[in-house]
Amino acid sequence: MPLHLVKLCVGIDAPDQLRALQHGRRLAVGDALVHTTRMIPRRADEIVPGGSLYWVMKGAVRCRQTILDLEPVTDPETGRSACRIHLDPTVVDTEAWPWRPFQGWRYLPPEKAPPDRRTGTGGGAGGADDVAAMPDDMQAALREMGFL
Structure with missing residues (x-):
């Protein structure tokens, strides 16, 4: 079973708002849907293929997106390493599970991941x-x- 990531979705209150934001970005930038984060997961081989990025909104995990690829990159402005998380554009609603605030992302084992919304x-x-x-x-x- 694949390992997942969980990340705060700052400034977004609901999955529909995330869908609209990402749709707008895809129209402006192109078809690729990428989220860039500073740290590269050391357990990337356990995440791809099959892992998902679970989004925390307003204190609860509310949705997820399948991770298609993890691409290590270097930020051209700072020279620091970063990671581009390539995401499937489909946002899947999950059961709302409470989650405390944190910085960055966390690993999420499959047995602790919230189920998709019924x-x-x-x-x-x-x-x-x-x-x-x-x-x-x-x-x-x-x-x-x-x-x-």
Whole structure:
């Protein structure tokens, strides 16, 4: 099972806002979707292929994107090493799991990664569609009480 990364998504409150921002950048820069970070993961061979970048928004992991490649680069302005994280443009909503603030990124083992958000044909009262339609704070409260 692949290793994942988790990173704060500063200034973004919801997955839809991230989708809109990245779509705008892709239109302006080209089709490549790249996020640059200062440190290069030492465990890159465990991340690619199959790992994801999980985004923390407003104190909780809210979505993820598949990592396609990790490219070591040198910042031309500073001469410092950096890492370009090449991402799949598809943003997948996850269950909202609380996450404390941190700097940079952290490794996330697959067994500790939040599951993708449930969606589906549901079919009415108590179905998957009903859960997906709930506000994130309501889902978090119900999860704490053990109902979800």
